Amino acid sequence: MTTEVDELVESGSIPEMMPTWIALWIMDKCDEIDPETQKPKPLATTRAKYAHAQKMRASMSHKFGRDLGLGTAPWIPHPVTPGRFVGNPSLSPKVSQYMVRAGEQVTSARAMDEHVLKQLYTFNMAYQDDEGPISRKRKAGEDTPWGGSSLRMMLQLIYILAFLCLLRFDEVLNIQWSWVTLDTHNGRHRIKLALPYRKTHQYGGKSHFFLIHRWNCLLSE
Structure with missing residues (x-):
C-alpha cells in the first residue's frame, strides 16, 4: 500500500x-x-x-x-x-x-571519555550481590536490579576494550578466544588482544601502552 x-x-x-x-x-x-x-x-x-x-x-x-x-x-x-x-x-x-x-x-x-569510564567502574565495583531471593515488587521510581556482579564485570571489560582499542560494540562482541593471549610481565598477569584487522589511532606513533588507572585496566585486582 x-x-x-x-x-x-x-x-x-x-x-x-x-x-x-x-x-x-x-x-x-x-x-x-x-x-x-x-x-x-x-x-x-x-x-x-x-x-x-x-x-x-x-x-x-x-x-x-x-x-x-x-x-x-x-x-x-x-x-x-x-x-x-x-x-x-x-x-x-x-x-x-x-x-x-x-x-x-x-x-x-555524547563521547565516552576517561571520566565517564571511571564513573562506570566505581558504579559496577560497588555493587554487591544479594544472598537471598530478589523480590519483583518495588516502589515507584526505584531502579530495577538488572544484573549481578559477574555480568557487570563483563560489561566493564567490554567498555574498556571498546575505549582503549577504538572498537565499536559489535566489534567487541565478536572478539574470539583465538585472538586473546594470557601471559605474565614482571610477575604480573596481563592480557594481549591481537585484532585481525587494523584499528588506526588518530595520532598514531604507539603500538602498545601501559594501563595506569583501575577504571581503564583490563585486570583490576
Missing part, C-alpha cells in the same frame, strides 16, 4: 516542515508540554518516557532511511533547487535540538 509520504518521496517534494512534524509527534506522546496549547499537560495524562521518545525517532529515521531510501544523510537544503531539501528529515538539526533534554547532549553525540 502506497502512503502519502511514499508519494511525496517519489515526487521529491517532502515538505520543509517534515522535521517539525516529527518533533511535534514525539512531543505529543512524550513531552510534559501539550504541543497545541503550549501548556503543561494534566497530571492524569499518561506520557511516555525519554527512552521511548528516542525509539520513536529511531523508527522515523529507519522509515525514511531504509524503507523510503533516503539514507542517513542529514536534512539540508538542496544545493541547486531552492525550496527543496535532501536527506533524512528525522536527522534534521530541528529534531536533534528537540531531543536534547535538560541541557544534555543527544546520546549519539
